[in-house]
Amino acid sequence: MTAAASPPAAAPTPAAPGFDDDAFAQVYTENVQAVYYLALRLLGNSAQAEDAAHDVFVRAYRSWDRFRREASVRTWLYRITLNLCQNLQRSWHQRHILTGLDDSLYENPSPGAPSPLRVLETRELGQRIQQTLEALPEEYRLLLLLVADEKLSYQEVAGLTGQTTDAVRGKLHRARRAFATAFARTA
């Protein structure tokens, strides 16, 4: 085959859809920490979070050529992460995570919940955050974790959680108060 016989459309370009080495490397390096963190705080277990993050990138790699880029890469990876974590949680029957749910935190969060949040000892902060998140309803937990990622817009958070941006804003206010109340209880 000669060069002249090659159709111009077939010429490979870095922007062409499909797998591109450097592009996927960049996807990994820019998102691995965020994906792992989301999985960690949703599952509450570092080994399971590592497994989930591994599976997220393998699935992303497999479907990279089908990624339409209508959403941001971060949103796409988060969607895969959420699906994976929800499947894992279902299969494990929430043996550990939902048992600590405290209804009073979201039905009657204390109006004077501490704000700002102050911690004297940061060494065990992760553990306290995990305890706090596990005491919240799943909806609040997910909302706070997603909104905390500054790379996501409210619209993207709404898309990931299947609700309107107004609903996100309204629930976020209650989720913050519930978090502050629950966090104070972990001291």
Add this chain to the structure above:
Amino acid sequence: MHDPSSQSRLEHEQPLDARLDARAQTQPGIEFASPEEMLRHDAATTPPPPGLEPRVRESLAREAPALRSWWRRLLGR
């Protein structure tokens, strides 16, 4: 007796760095304005486990042996 107004004046007369240093010494810990800020701090200080990258690398190498080079580039090999 402690005079709050003199304390306030003193703080404003000090350079910002000195005030921050003094605050860090007298008030250990971190203050977060919101749960999101706390979660961002937590996320930034929670790196993925070191074993994750080689696991993903191995899995992707099995997925598509012809497309391994990005991992080599990532690792500088």
